[in-house]
Amino acid sequence: MASIRFKNAYLGVSKTISTNNERIDTTFKVDNYFYGERTVECAEEKMQIKVLDTLRNGEKIDLVIGADLSNQLGITNKVMSKIDIPYLGVYSACSSYVEELILASNFLKNSCFKNIACLISSHNLDSERTYRYPVEYGTITRNTQTFTATGAIASLVTKSETNIKIESATIGKAIDYGVKDANNMGAVMAPGAADTLINHLKDLKRDISYYDLVLTGDLGKLGSDLFLTILSKNDITIKKHIDSGSILIRDKELTKQGASGPICLPIVLTEKILKENKYKRILIIGTGALFNTTMSNQKRSLPCISHAVSLEVN
Amino acid sequence: MDKEEYLKLVKKNNKEKNIIKNALISFLVGGFLGSIFHILTSLIISYCSVSKEFACGISLFIFILVAVVLTGIGVFDKLVSKYKFGLIIPITGFAHSIASSLLEYKKDGLITGLGANMFKLAGAVILYGSVAGVIFALLKVIIYG
Numbered sequence: 246m247a248s249i250r251f252k253n254a255y256l257g258v259s260k261t262i263s264t265n266n267e268r269i270d271t272t273f274k275v276d277n278y279f280y281g282e283r284t285v286e287c288a289e290e291k292m293q294i295k296v297l298d299t300l301r302n303g304e305k306i307d308l309v310i311g312a313d314l315s316n317q318l319g320i321t322n323k324v325m326s327k328i329d330i331p332y333l334g335v336y337s338a339c340s341s342y343v344e345e346l347i348l349a350s351n352f353l354k355n356s357c358f359k360n361i362a363c364l365i366s367s368h369n370l371d372s373e374r375t376y377r378y379p380v381e382y383g384t385i386t387r388n389t390q391t392f393t394a395t396g397a398i399a400s401l402v403t404k405s406e407t408n409i410k411i412e413s414a415t416i417g418k419a420i421d422y423g424v425k426d427a428n429n430m431g432a433v434m435a436p437g438a439a440d441t442l443i444n445h446l447k448d449l450k451r452d453i454s455y456y457d458l459v460l461t462g463d464l465g466k467l468g469s470d471l472f473l474t475i476l477s478k479n480d481i482t483i484k485k486h487i488d489s490g491s492i493l494i495r496d497k498e499l500t501k502q503g504a505s506g507p508i509c510l511p512i513v514l515t516e517k518i519l520k521e522n523k524y525k526r527i528l529i530i531g532t533g534a535l536f537n538t539t540m541s542n543q544k545r546s547l548p549c550i551s552h553a554v555s556l557e558v559n
Numbered sequence: 560m561d562k563e564e565y566l567k568l569v570k571k572n573n574k575e576k577n578i579i580k581n582a583l584i585s586f587l588v589g590g591f592l593g594s595i596f597h598i599l600t601s602l603i604i605s606y607c608s609v610s611k612e613f614a615c616g617i618s619l620f621i622f623i624l625v626a627v628v629l630t631g632i633g634v635f636d637k638l639v640s641k642y643k644f645g646l647i648i649p650i651t652g653f654a655h656s657i658a659s660s661l662l663e664y665k666k667d668g669l670i671t672g673l674g675a676n677m678f679k680l681a682g683a684v685i686l687y688g689s690v691a692g693v694i695f696a697l698l699k700v701i702i703y704g
Contacts, residue, residue: 283666284666374663378659378680379659379660379662379663379664379679379680380659380662380663381630381633381635381636381658381659381662381663382636382655382656382659382660382663382680383635383636383637383638383639383640383646383647383655383659384636384639384640385581385639385640385643385644386640388573388574389573422562422565422566423562423565423566424566424569429569429573432569432572432573436560436565467572467573470572471568471569471572474568475560475565478560
């Protein structure tokens, strides 16, 4: 059993930043990828600092849990070296935000921390370089390819009551179904997302109709189809499913599948789903492909991981 | 659902790639570039009265220059997604791969950045180009003596 119930963890305010490619209203908007800096890495750092500083203005923060996609968490480490708050760096690719929420809620349950900030960012040019080809190099866009979203978010997880309660969580398993295509992340991640959802329902003895909305991270359109197919084979029919990546970027020129990256889920959750206030019980499933370029070049299959958090909105 | 069943499902869902259409576009665009090269070389020979080899060199230089400038202003990668590998197979693709690597790594220093990564993509072309050259030269010697 890998599910935990929380009593005193609440999701507070979030500060977000994104570029004009992301079709969503965020706290701040950036008009180009460089954000007035010399390199894309500096630009991503600046985005993280911007959201974290804005969040710190209102609250005293005891701990920051941070993540990004760069090698060895270079960007978050650099940002946190400039900020005088204890810090934990985590990595589980695009499911990092949900992992951060789980860790933060658990800290609130078991320690004297009161306010914990969850910091996360991704940058299109930075990830292209880390995982694929040089940015300007032209290749043919595959049907299955996603486009890494650019932005950053800092969310407050707090003991003081807000209208969004972090109710329970399920920690996922690393799952490998033998997909080797690094350009088809949806297919890599779909079994992991389905597995975590099934375990979540089993552990907490719930029926899927308990949730008004299941919000997945960045499965893309093909990945969502696969996810729903696996669930239907297990006799689970979701009332309403939204994939954050598929709605975040809809530019057909850039991608046919939608956006990817750890920023998709939190940005859609906080800036769209929670602001619309249509759903009471929301299950968010962060989906991450645990992708390593060396292993991928050696033709090894790609594992994935998904974590789930259940939110209750009052 | 077991792994094999899942992999079959993935394959079925992925209705990708119009290979024939892509190949046809590449063929036409590549051929078009080839004819432009030929016309350019002929023009240089007739107007500048230079030898054929020298004229070829100048045409190659023009092609490389255009590819590098287009990469620099961020147009070439968009052209590739439109006109497929017809632009990558000729020398324009080679120039493009070097120029894009240089742009990417120019901030990482002269040795560890530019020096180490300049031929990151083009290295494969150089290596296997040379190997193929050796094999075909051998074949030529064996067949024609």
